[in-house]
Amino acid sequence: GENVEQHPSTLSVQEGDSAVIKCTYSDSASNYFPWYKQELGKGPQLIIDIRSNVGEKKDQRIAVTLNKTAKHFSLHITETQPEDSAVYFCAASSLGQNFVFGPGTRLSVLP
């Protein structure tokens, strides 16, 4: 079955700097890669996703890149703000299979 690894487990950046979180997956059939943000006391919320026919996707300060050959994908947050502080989860899924989530990255944006 699918296995998703995520690094780093914790990340601290200064406000205004960029943050990068990386995930690797094992199942070459995986074709959908969402990223979720979870704030304290809330459920995960989708922030961006990418499919295997696309190499990069951007939405304002957030971007995701996908390298299918190497089986890894990354979340990039630019111009970080204190409200970006949260736990971020990557996930991977393939046809007929549910998401397998990574273990999460706790991002702290220091003012």
Next chain:
Amino acid sequence: DAGVIQSPRHEVTEMGQEVTLRCKPISGHDYLFWYRQTMMRGLELLIYFNNNVPIDDSGMPEDRFSAKMPNASFSTLKIQPSEPRDSAVYFCASSLGPPEADTQYFGPGTRLTVL
């Protein structure tokens, strides 16, 4: 839309008691998912339904756990008897389409504590 609704938000019970968690998915969503989140194991899928029919229950820990979806707007996750190791946050999520194609929208979760 109000989003996915879960109740109760917090539940404290004693070992051996029956616990029932409830979920109302987003109207029109055909898929409903139950997840468990712990520090040690992260987010784990327990079971998911399509059009009220269980599709994959391979994540259900053991026979003490059961889930039902009697209609398109309501689902329950029951633990009987509950044990301290069941303490976790349980999330319900729903989506329009299958997992590989559509966004899952999560509810606020139920924090379960079993003493």
